[in-house]
Amino acid sequence: MTEINKPLSIAEIKKVLQTITDPTDERLEAFRLDSRKGALAALNSWERKVEKQRMQEMKLQEMLAYEKRVWSKGKKWVAGIDEVGRGPLAGPVVSAAVILPEDFNVVGINDSKQLSLAKRDALFEVIQAEALAIGIGIKDSTVIDQVNIYEASKLAMIEAVERLKVQPDHLLIDAMTLPLSISQESIIKGDAKSVSIAAASIIAKVTRDRMMEEYDTVYPGYGFSKNAGYGTKEHLNGLDSLGVTAIHRHSFAPVREADNQQKSSL
Incomplete structure (x- = not known):
């Protein structure tokens, strides 16, 4: 006073x-x-x-502990890797690889599932501005049906790494091991333990959600902009009344059942 x-x-x-x-x-x-x-x-x-x-x-x-340990060994290009979209009935699986600088100091980054839409969008922009490199990998429903969702997720992660503008020295991966000749760590629930993986989960989540919003305009009636392709009541009702679209995963049971119903009604 x-x-x-x-x-x-x-x-x-x-x-x-x-x-x-x-x-x-x-x-x-x-x-x-x-x-x-x-x-x-x-x-x-x-x-x-x-x-x-x-x-x-x-x-x-x-959440910087994993990165600091690797940086202390002289490895500068540490890529965090995560994917989103394993569970939905429609749309691609999307992976991101993110390399952050050693002076990264942005608070609030966490597993994308724990963040609000507004917070994810805000952090998406910050990560895009601060990251040393970002790579995105996308595998659509055709690939998912051909190789299964686990293998498609792995392929998306590999593509994300390959799309980085620099070759990473080390990989921090959320619960996955990749067949790449780069030193790597598989971290269970890594998107809540490593800031690089968490940043990758945000990039992947926002990228995929925005794709599904666009698909909602192409395939209205399924609620893709709200459910991101997950099997909500609105989505299942859409399958029943409108049938299967080009982005649906035919190898997933609810879609397969809808396929069979369509065929039997012909």
Whole structure:
């Protein structure tokens, strides 16, 4: 407070708090002595925000452990790899490979499934701007039906690595081993343990979701923009009433059943 006899208004306190980042700032103690409910509420809100930021920074450091260990061995180009789209009945499986710089310091990155749509989109743009290299691999429903979803996921990951503009020194892969002559680690639930894999999961997820939004305009009636090709009630109803599209996975049971129903009705 600037004057003992003239306390700051609640609005002014909120404005001051927006400028404070140091928990030891002496102005915070003055605000704590303010008995007004609005002042205390503003201070509590600031403290929650600071604590959330602290926790996110701690999480980032935890998720950089794999990368730091590899960087410490002189390997600069560490690629995190993940895929999305194994479970849907329609659309491709999409993989991403992401190489982050050693000074990467963006908090909030996590397994894409744990993030809101708005947060994923925002982080997608940040990762695109900050990453040293990004590769995308896409295998459509035809490939999935030919080789199975597991093998198609592996092929998409290999393609993502091959599309990187630099040759990686090391691969951090979410629960997969790839037949590549590059040193690699398979990390169970890697998208929650490695920031590079988490970044790859965000790139892959946003890329695939946007593809499915486009498919929704080509094949309306299945809800692709909302369900991303997963077997929701709307999607299954679409299969029943409209039939199978060119992007459906014929090797998946609900689609196969819809195929058989179509054939039997002819």
